[in-house]
Amino acid sequence: MLNRQIRATTAGDSARLEVETFTSNRGLALEEGLIFEIGRAEVTGVDLDEPAPFEPRLGGLERKDPIGLPGLSEPETLRHYVRLSQKNYSIDSGLYPLGSCTMKHNPRLNEAVARLPGFADIHPLQPQSTVPGALELIEDLAHWLMTLTGMDAVAMTPKAGAHGEVCGMMAIKAAIEAKGEGETRRIVLAPDSAHGTNPATAARLGFEVRSIPARADGTVDAAEVERLLGPDVAAIMLTNPNTCGLFEKEIVEIAAATRNAGAYFYCDGANFNAIMGKTRPGDLGVDAMHLNLHKTFSTPHGGGGPGAGPVVLSGRLAPFAPAPFLRRDENGLRLVERLDEAPYSLGRLAAFHGQMGMFVRAYAYMLSHGADGLRQAAEDAVLSANYIRASLNDLMSQPFGDRPCMHEVLFDDAWLKPTGLTTLDFAKAMIDEGYHPMTIYFPLVAHGAMLIEPTESESKASLDLFIATMRDLAMAARRGETERFLGAPVYAPRRRLDETRAARNPVLKWTRPPPQPV
Amino acid sequence: MRYLPLTSEDRSDMLARIGASGVDAFFSDIPAEKRLAQTLDLPLRKSEMEVSRLLSGLGAKNTAAGSVPFFVGAGAYKHHIPASVDHLIQRSEFLTSYTPYQPEIAQGTLQYIFEFQTQVAALTGMDVANASMYDGSTATVEAVLMAHRITGKRKAVLSGGLHPHYAETVRTFSHMTGDASTALPPDVFATENMGAMIDADTSCVVVQTPDVFGNLRDLSPLAEICKAKGALLIAVFTEAVSLGLVTPPGAMGADIVAGEGQSIGNSLNFGGPYVGLFAAKARYLRQIPGRLCGETLDAEGRRGFVLTLSTREQHIKRDKATSNICTNSGLCCLAFTIHMTLLGEAGLRRLARINHANAVDLADRLGAVSGVEVLNKTFFNEFTIRVPCDGAELIERLAEKGVLGGVPVSRLLPGRGLDDLILVASSEVNTPDDRAAYAQALRGAL
Amino acid sequence: MPKILYSKDHEYIRVDGDTGIVGITDYAQSQLGDVVFVELPLIGKNVDKGAEAAVVESVKAASGVNAPVSGEVIEINRALEETPAVVNEDPAGKGWFMKLKLSNPSELDALMDEAAYGAYVQTLG
Secondary structure (H helix, E strand, O other), X not given: OOOOOOOOOOOHHHOOOOOOOOOOOEOOEOOOOOHHHHOEOOOOOOOOOOOOOOOOOOOOOEOOOOOOOOEOOHHHHHHHHHHHHOOEOOOOOOOOOEOOOOOOOOOHHHHHHHOOHHHHOOOOOOOHHHOHHXXXXXXXXXXXXXXXXXXXXXXOOOOOHHHHHHHHHHHHHHHHHHXXXXXXXXXXXXXXXXXXXXXXXXXXXXXXXXXEOOOOOOOOOHHHHHHHOOOOEEXXXXXXXXXOOOOOOOHHHHHHHHHHOOOEEEEEHHHHHXXXXXXXXXXXXXXXXXXXXXXXXXXXXXXXXXXOOOEEXXXXXXXXXXXXXXEEEOXXXXXXXXXXXXXXXXXXXOOOOOOHHHHHHHHHHHHHXXXXXXXHHHHHHHHHHHHHHHHHOOOOOOOOOOOOOOOOEEEOOOOOHHHOOOHHHHHHHHHHOOOOOOEEOOOOOOOOOEEEOOOOOOOHHHHHHHHHHHHHHHHHHHOOOOHHHHOOOOOOOOOOEOHHHXXXXXXXXXXXXXXXXX | OOOOOOOHHHHHHHHHHHOOOOHHHHHOOOOHXXXXXXXXOOOEOOOXXXXXXXXXXXXXXXXOHHHOOEOOOOOOOOOOXXXXXXXXXXXXXXXXXXXXXXXXXXXXXXXXXXXXXXXXXXXXXXXXXXXXXOOHHHHHHHHHHHHHHHHOOOEEEEOOOOOHHHHHHHHHHHHHHOOEEEEOOOOOOOOOOOHHHOOOOEEEEEEEOOOOOOOOOOOHHHXXXXXXXXXEEEEEEOOHHHHHOEOOHHHHOOOEEEEEOOOOOOOOHHHOOOOEEEEEOHHHHHHOOOOOEEEEEEOOOOEEEEEOOHHHOHHHHHHHOOXXXXXXXXXXXXXXXXXXXXXXXXXXXXXHHHHHHHHHHHHHHHHOOOOOEEOOOOOOOEEEEEOOXXXXXXXXXXXXXXXXXXXXXXXXXXXXXXXXXXXXXXXXXXXXXXXXXXXXXXXXXX | OOEEEEOOOOXXXXXXXXXXXXXXXXXXXXXXXOEEEEEXXXXXXXXXXXXXXXXXXXXXXXXXXXXXXXXEEEEEOOHHHHOOOHHHHOOOOOOOOEEEEEOOHHHHHHOEOHHHHHHHHHHOO
C-alpha cells in the first residue's frame, strides 16, 4: 500500500546523466543574481514610520536625484545572502591549508562574548568612567601579549598586520629621529622571502629597501646582515619563523649585530603561532613585532577582514608608542588620548583606540587555552606540518632540502616540471577534491611555491585524508593524467575565471543594461 | 583542550611516522638557551563556562549604549541593526573564509563585494569604489596619499571641520612620509575660506560634511576653486546615513571620497572594527588603494567575479605599491551591504529623515534649556551646543544621572578654548522620552 | 636600413638615424603573459639609459620598461592604452612603446644584436 505508485527506491540508471537545467541551477548549487537585478528601489526589509512633519535644517542641501539602491524584503535578503554564502569555501567546511595565513578553528564562544552589549554596544567616546570593564579587558589582553612575547609594551591600535607594520616602523623612525639620525639612517633591510607588505611599509615611510639574499638553506645569514649593516641602516625587517616555514637560527646574532649597528629589529609576527609558549621574541632581541590576532589568536578572517595587529615593543621603543594608550596610575586605569601627555608618541594611527571586537575574541581564545593550551597548540601545529612534510617528501620537492619545518612546509614545482603542469593546475585540482588550495607562488624565493599550513585544528583523520589526496594527485600528475588538472576545477561553483578579461576592461560595479529591442 | 583534536596517541603515531623522538626535535633551530623550559606565568586553560562567566563580568561593568538615553556621536553612531544582519554575517562560509584569492570557491564573497562597490559608488555619487578600508580615518589617509600620487604634489590642507582624530591621523602619516599637511583652526561655524589656502604646492584639500560640529557644507564652490588651482577635493563623512538625505559629495564635485561606514550594519564596538568607504572618479582608477573586485566570465562563459587590478597592490609591486594594505574590512563590509540591501533606497531615505527629525526635535528641546545655545544653522543628526560651564564635567554629571549626553569638544580638541562646547547626536534609536530625559537631566545638571 | 638592438632587460630599440623605437621583445611578452595595462611616459620626458621609462602589467606582474639608451621621448604608442593585447600579439611591430631621440648614440654599442640576444635568451632556459 505504501509504495502504490511504484516509485523506484534505488538509483537505477539515473546516475551519470548530464542534464541542462532550465534555471542553470544544478540541484543544491543555486545560481543567484545581483541585488540590482532582483531588488527594487521601493522595496524595503526594514519597517520604519515616516516622521511627523517638521522644519528641516539642511540649508538647501537635500539629496534630490534617485540614489540607485535596490531594496529586498527580509526573506529575499536571507535567501540572497545564504545562496551567496554557499558559493564559499570555509574552515568550518574543510581543511584550509593556506601557508602564512593560519586558518585555524574560530571558536563560537568568541563570537558570543564579543556580542555582549558591554563590549559591542559601547562608544569609543562615551565617558571613560562608564567603560571600566572595557579598559580592564584591554589591559589584561595586553598583559598576555607582553608575557607571551617577553616584550615591555604593546600598542593596541593597529587594525591589521600591515597597519601594525606601519606602527612598528613609525616607532622606529620616531626613535631614530629622536636620536637626531633621521637624515642618515634611511635604509631598511628585508630578505627576498618577506611578505610584500614589509617592503611596501618601509617604502611608504620613506625608507629605501635593500634586500637580503636568502642562503641556500632558506634562512638569513647573520654574517651577510652584518656586512649590510652600517650607519645608514635604520632597521631590519625579518619574519620569524620565516615564510619558508623555517626558524631563523641565527636570529640572536642578527639581533645583536643590528643593535650594535645602532639599528632596530622589526620582526613580522605573522607566524607567531609556531613558537607561542616555546620561545619569546623579546628574549631573541626583537624591538617591535606585530601579532595578527586573526591568525594566531583565532579571530575570524571573515573573507578578508577585519583584522587586528597589536604591536609589541621593546623598552627602547615603548616611549614612541601611538596614542591613545592605557596608563595605570594612582587614579586607576585610563586611556591617555592627548598627545601632550605623551611627548615622544609617534602620534595617532586611527580615529579610535583599536579593534575592540577582535580584542574580546582573542582574549576569549587565550583564556580558553591558557598558557598550557597555547603551548600545546603551537606544538600541534608544528607536529602536523612536519607530519605532512614527512608524508609527501618522497613525491614532492622542497627548495631547501628535507629538514624539519615549523608550522608550515614549503614545496616547489621542480617535481612537477616533467609533467608539464604548473603549481596553479595542481592547486585547482585540489578544489575538485574538496580542498582549498595551499598558498601558491609565495614565497617568491621558491619557484612555483606551495606553502602548506595545516594548523593545530585538524584531527589526525583529517590530516591523513589530506595527505592521501595529495599523494593521489601527485601520482596522477606524474602518470601524465593532465586532463584532471588542466580543466580543473570542474565541481566548483565556477570554472576558472578569466582574469585577463577582468583586468583589461575593468567592470567594477553594476550598471543598468541598455533596454533590449522587443 | 576542546579546540585541539589530536590525542596523545595521535601525537605518538605521527612522531613515529616522521621518525622524530619528540616534538622538541622540531624546535631545535631555536637557540637552546632561548627555549622556554616551562609554561609561562599565565593562567591555565578554562572551560567555555568559566570564560563566558569571566568576560560577562567584565562586560557588565560597562554602560551599554542601548541601556540609557544615548546621544554620543562624533565619528561613531548608534543605530538599530536588523537581526538578520548579524545572523547572516555569522554564516560559516562568510565568517571563516579567507580573502577570495581562489575565485572559483569564493564567489559568495566576491559577489557581495561587487554589490558593495556598486552601493558605495551610488551612495557617494562617485564613479568607482573599492572593497573597503579599515575605517574612515585610515581611508582619509589613503585618500591624501592617493592625491599626492596623482598630482605629484605633497601638501594637504585639512579643514577645521574635519574630525580632529582624522586630522591627527593624517598629520601622523604626513610627518612620517615627509609630506606636508596644514590643519586649519577649529571651524565651529563652517566659515573658513579653504580656497584661499590652496597654493602651488597643494595636492588636495580635505573637507568633511556633515563636519565634526554637525554643519552641512556645500562643497561645490570649493570644487571649482580646486579645479582652477590644480588641487584635488577630498570629501570626508563620518555618518553614512546622512547620504540618504543630503547631497552626495560626487554631486558637489569631489575627486575622492573617504568615509566611515560603521553606522550602517555595524555595532559601536568601542571604536572597532569599523569599515572605511572609499570612492573616486573613474580617471583615478589606477591610483586607488586596496582591493577591487571586477566582473568577468568563467571557462563556460558564465558570469563570475575576481579580485582585479591587483598589480597596484603590495603582494605584486612590493615597495612600489599604491598602499601597503593587504586586507579590507570583510565582515564589516558584508554587514554594511546586507543592512543597505534591507533598507533599499526607500528605507535609507526614511531612516535618514527620522534621524534628522529626531535631531531637530532634540535641538529644539535642548535649545530651550536656560543657558544652553544650539550653534548650528544646518545639521543632519548631530549638532553642537554651548553650555554655561565646562562641557567635560557636565557630561560626567549627566552620566551620573544615567544620560550619555554627547562628546565634550575639549576631549577632541584640548586646549583650544572650546571647553564649553558639546557635540550631541540623535538617531532613530532615541525615543521622545529619551530626548525629554536629556533635557530634564541637563536642566538638573546646570 | 634600420638596425635592431637588444638589452639584457629584454627591450629592443629599432634605430633609425638619431631616433629609435623602443619596445619589449617577444621573449619578454611571453614571460609576462597577457598584458592588461601599459603606462607610457609623457612626450618630452628625458630618460636615462637603464632607467624605467614605461610600465607594463600582466594580471600577476608589473614590470618596468627601461630605456635601453638615453634620450628624449618624442612619440608614444597611445594605441596600447586602449588595446594592451597588441604587446602580446605583435611586440616587434604594432606593440612598440615609445620613440626616443637619442642623446648619446654611443650607448648603442653596449647593446646586443639579434644573434647575441638570441644566444642570451638561450642561456636563460
